[in-house]
Amino acid sequence: MILEVNDVRAGYDRLEILQGVSLSVAPGQIVGIIGPNGAGKSTLLKSIFGYIRPFSGRIALRGEILNGCRPDQVMRRRVGFVAQAGGLFAEMTIEENLLLGGYSVGDTGTVRGAIREVYDRFPLFRERRRQLAGSLSGGEQRLLAIARSLIIKPELLLLDEPSAALAPRFIDEVYETLRKLNAQGIAMLVVEQNTGVILDTADRVFVLEMGTNAFDGTPAELLADDRIRRLYLGSEAA
Amino acid sequence: MLESIVEFLILGIVLGGIYALFSTGLTLIFGVLDVINVAHGEFFAIGGYIVFATVVLLHLSPALGLLAATTGSFLLGLAVYPLLIAPLKRRLGRRPQGPLFLVLTLGLSTFLQSTLLAIGGGDYLRVPPFARGMLDLGFTAVSYQRLLILAVATLALVALFTFLHFHRQGMAIRAVALNPDAAQAVGINLGMIFTLALALGVALAGMAGALMAPLFNVYPAVGFAFTIKAFAITILGGLGNLAGALLASFVIAIVETLSVLVIPSQWQNVIAFAIMILILLIRPQGLLGRADR
Numbered sequence: 001m002i003l004e005v006n007d008v009r010a011g012y013d014r015l016e017i018l019q020g021v022s023l024s025v026a027p028g029q030i031v032g033i034i035g036p037n038g039a040g041k042s043t044l045l046k047s048i049f050g051y052i053r054p055f056s057g058r059i060a061l062r063g064e065i066l067n068g069c070r071p072d073q074v075m076r077r078r079v080g081f082v083a084q085a086g087g088l089f090a091e092m093t094i095e096e097n098l099l100l101g102g103y104s105v106g107d108t109g110t111v112r113g114a115i116r117e118v119y120d121r122f123p124l125f126r127e128r129r130r131q132l133a134g135s136l137s138g139g140e141q142r143l144l145a146i147a148r149s150l151i152i153k154p155e156l157l158l159l160d161e162p163s164a165a166l167a168p169r170f171i172d173e174v175y176e177t178l179r180k181l182n183a184q185g186i187a188m189l190v191v192e193q194n195t196g197v198i199l200d201t202a203d204r205v206f207v208l209e210m211g212t213n214a215f216d217g218t219p220a221e222l223l224a225d226d227r228i229r230r231l232y233l234g235s236e237a238a
Numbered sequence: 239m240l241e242s243i244v245e246f247l248i249l250g251i252v253l254g255g256i257y258a259l260f261s262t263g264l265t266l267i268f269g270v271l272d273v274i275n276v277a278h279g280e281f282f283a284i285g286g287y288i289v290f291a292t293v294v295l296l297h298l299s300p301a302l303g304l305l306a307a308t309t310g311s312f313l314l315g316l317a318v319y320p321l322l323i324a325p326l327k328r329r330l331g332r333r334p335q336g337p338l339f340l341v342l343t344l345g346l347s348t349f350l351q352s353t354l355l356a357i358g359g360g361d362y363l364r365v366p367p368f369a370r371g372m373l374d375l376g377f378t379a380v381s382y383q384r385l386l387i388l389a390v391a392t393l394a395l396v397a398l399f400t401f402l403h404f405h406r407q408g409m410a411i412r413a414v415a416l417n418p419d420a421a422q423a424v425g426i427n428l429g430m431i432f433t434l435a436l437a438l439g440v441a442l443a444g445m446a447g448a449l450m451a452p453l454f455n456v457y458p459a460v461g462f463a464f465t466i467k468a469f470a471i472t473i474l475g476g477l478g479n480l481a482g483a484l485l486a487s488f489v490i491a492i493v494e495t496l497s498v499l500v501i502p503s504q505w506q507n508v509i510a511f512a513i514m515i516l517i518l519l520i521r522p523q524g525l526l527g528r529a530d531r
Contacts, residue, residue, distance in 0.1 A: 007307070007390045007501065039437065051419075051422065059494060070427065071422040071423060071425065072422065072425040072426060075423075075424070075425035076425065081423040082423075083419065083423055086420070087417075087419070087420045087423055088416075088417075088420060089412075089413050089416045089417055089421075090416070091274055091416055092409075092413070092416065095407060099406075099409065100410070100413050100421075100424045100426075101424050103406065103409075103413075103424050103425050103426055104424070104425030106406075108406075124389075134267060148424065152425070228325075
């Protein structure tokens, strides 16, 4: 497994939001996390990336314990994080955002090379590299955030609601990009409210409910589970 | 009359350079750490004391004195975040922190002033000019000392802006000021950047103190008036906005200097605060600030 989360309890101050969550991500897999608001989905991603320190439990990357690591230390282990929204430096240019994406790499030549690869993949950003990131549309900003996370050549990407607040056309574009990246071997752990799109994309799905695991299986198994389907998919899959 | 205006304009520009050096440091610290550094004036005073020690006591060159003052205050500044601010941040967790940091830096200000008083005594110390003589412009003359101040302040500010825009750590400082969460997501160590920004900010204050030492006497509270004025400049420019602070520094310094042509000089110091209050009423976010800050 590339990522293993075992019985993690975490939260803010003394408020325990995750009450013993476990999951795993295999190399090259896309794993989705769904659940109602307040279930602890984003808290789980933040615990893995080191934004918050788990109260207890074990988070391991390729067997190496991550508990207590800061985000910059997690990132140096080739884990990228794409925030829900507002994860860019809106008042900096597209190129400055990409340069900062390589902050943890250090070597300028390597970063410049990675930026050239990003420009090849997203020619739009090469053309508009001097433009402020905040002037891009919502969908373009989400793609830029994903593009920026590629500078470190991640083995694992943590994505917090990549479809949030996007028009359907951009959701398709974002997920198409994610599928292409996954086809090149990048594993992904994706928190998503849009259950339809994540069930179409993920190899495995975890459902969180009140800070605990409520379901773990493939999208097909989830669709076959009447209770979970009723609770989280509503009429969509009925 | 025109000659007087040009003469006072030149004096205003020189004063603006010093205000800019001092206020840019304060603004940098506020923009990155969200902390109003009440002790900023004491680092100005420390710069003055270091230049006095190197130039007057050790008979070294003014250039070395300036370097020692800047480096010395930078090194002192490196200690402030890890020893004072970070421990308080850790203990406070997610609770609102602003007022407590104000009290903390007020405590630091008192501590540094008392330490300077204990080490240097309360006497006014004189530092000789770094450059002697006047540049004759025909209708008026400007001292080389003032021109030197302007040149060094300009160089330092150009270096700072170049660093912030083109160096990896400088860009990281801007990134943290804009969006700390996103900065962490690209692997920036917030603690390291907070430490660096604070040290850079107080190094600018120390440099300003060293540059101004030949024009003012050096004493423990010499930076107080500058601190108060820098608050007005920071608010006028837009909290945390470096370009705004730069613009506001020159606006206030020039208006202040030119004001003596039309109002009694004892009212000169009121100008900065009158402009600040006016701007706060018309445009609360300052000249270049964003409405959401």
